[in-house]
Amino acid sequence: MQSLVLWRLPLATALLALLTACAHPIGIGPIETPVRNEAGLHPKKVAYVMTDADRAKEVTTPGGGGDKVSYFPYRDLEKSIRDALRAVYSDVFVIKSSNDTEAIKTFGVSYVFSPEITTTSASPSPFTWPPTKFGIDLTCNVTDPEGKLLTQVRAQGNGAAEYGEFMKDFGLSGRRAATQVSEQLKQAVMANPQLK
Amino acid sequence: MRLIPAVLALCAVSALSGCASFVAPAYSPDYPSLDRLKTSSIDKVAVGSFQPRAAEAPVNRITLRGAALAPPTGSFAEYLENAIRSDLTELRVLDANASTRIDGTLLKNDIDISGFSVGEGTIEVKLIVSKRGAPVLDKVYAAKTRFDSSFAGNVAIPRGQAEYPNLVRALLQTIYADPAFIAAVRK
Numbered sequence: 001m002q003s004l005v006l007w008r009l010p011l012a013t014a015l016l017a018l019l020t021a022c023a024h025p026i027g028i029g030p031i032e033t034p035v036r037n038e039a040g041l042h043p044k045k046v047a048y049v050m051t052d053a054d055r056a057k058e059v060t061t062p063g064g065g066g067d068k069v070s071y072f073p074y075r076d077l078e079k080s081i082r083d084a085l086r087a088v089y090s091d092v093f094v095i096k097s098s099n100d101t102e103a104i105k106t107f108g109v110s111y112v113f114s115p116e117i118t119t120t121s122a123s124p125s126p127f128t129w130p131p132t133k134f135g136i137d138l139t140c141n142v143t144d145p146e147g148k149l150l151t152q153v154r155a156q157g158n159g160a161a162e163y164g165e166f167m168k169d170f171g172l173s174g175r176r177a178a179t180q181v182s183e184q185l186k187q188a189v190m191a192n193p194q195l196k
Numbered sequence: 197m198r199l200i201p202a203v204l205a206l207c208a209v210s211a212l213s214g215c216a217s218f219v220a221p222a223y224s225p226d227y228p229s230l231d232r233l234k235t236s237s238i239d240k241v242a243v244g245s246f247q248p249r250a251a252e253a254p255v256n257r258i259t260l261r262g263a264a265l266a267p268p269t270g271s272f273a274e275y276l277e278n279a280i281r282s283d284l285t286e287l288r289v290l291d292a293n294a295s296t297r298i299d300g301t302l303l304k305n306d307i308d309i310s311g312f313s314v315g316e317g318t319i320e321v322k323l324i325v326s327k328r329g330a331p332v333l334d335k336v337y338a339a340k341t342r343f344d345s346s347f348a349g350n351v352a353i354p355r356g357q358a359e360y361p362n363l364v365r366a367l368l369q370t371i372y373a374d375p376a377f378i379a380a381v382r383k
Binding site for chain 2: 024025026027029031050075076078079082086091093094106107129168169170171
């Protein structure tokens with residue numbers, strides 16, 4: 001009887017380790033993105049840089065209860081970036097490098113946006129792991145077709161979600177941040193006189 | 197004292213898996229595929245109502261270890277239809293009155309997380325492209341994805357949930373790269 005009890009403890013420990021050791025995956029794609037108004041667009045074409053390696057970058061940041069969450073910031077935020085640029089310029093393309101002169105020439109691109117994304121997440125809850133707060137900092141170096149740095153634009157998004165909201169979408173705070181960062185990027189590009 | 201977090205963790209797991217239902221995240225396109233299509237002189241295209249619409253149709257029901265995975269609205273057939281509509285809007289060729297039309301029937305649609313280390317997504321659609329009412333393409337397209345899964349439901353279920361848009365993206369990537377499809381929708 002005592003040996004049976006002795007077995008339970010390591011089994012329970014192993015089970016708990018399996019339940020808690022991994023980072024919990026979430027999606028942080030935007031809920032909505034800026035609306036494209038065909039009448040008010042800049043006639044220029046632009047590109048942004050994103051590679052398959054960028055899209056495959058998985059990031060792990062804190063969740064609640066001592067757990068962590070994992071997600072793919074570039075893959076999930078590509079729509080935020082692209083739709084923000086589509087809301088400003090007549091056409092938008094993705095290229096693999098700011099030095100990809102062949103693609104830049106083929107697409108007739110005037111500006112190339114190279115995004116850098118950093119994220120933060122947190123939750124004060126000791127019992128639930130989805131983040132209640134999420135922050136996204138997006139910085140884009142903007143170059144001309146020859147690769148000369150023209151300017152830098154920056155956008156920040158912050159999202160929050162409470163227990164009652166995130167039970168069907170564990171990445172809700174991230175999605176809200178992604179929605180805000182998309183609108184912020186559009187505003188930052190429109191406000192920059194060097195990107196007219 | 198160590199028992200309390202253990203019990204709480206187990207309660208949380210059962211709450212997150214047993215009877216909960218989850219919503220598939222929004223579709224996000226494979227943009228390089230769309231940019232390639234932009235250079236292919238695509239004609240204006242209308243999109244028909246993808247079938248089956250009934251919620252009880254097997255292809256419109258996905259379960260992740262007992263928890264239902266639901267589309268954001270309507271059915272999974274509608275999710276695929278909306279994904280194609282969204283892509284054609286991005287390409288600026290969506291036109292309800294166009295003489296070229298795409299119709300589809302979802303044949304397979306599943307996210308399988310029954311394995312303890314690997315999950316699998318499977319999707320198959322019968323696509324018909326017609327011009328002025330006459331079919332010019334009648335083809336079945338399929339895609340499969342594999343992703344890391346886990347024994348733990350609280351890891352496996354969100355991974356399965358997050359995989360659905362990737363599965364649809366993989367299917368549409370296959371369709372958009374097919375020369376027969378491009379020829380069917382070209383001007």
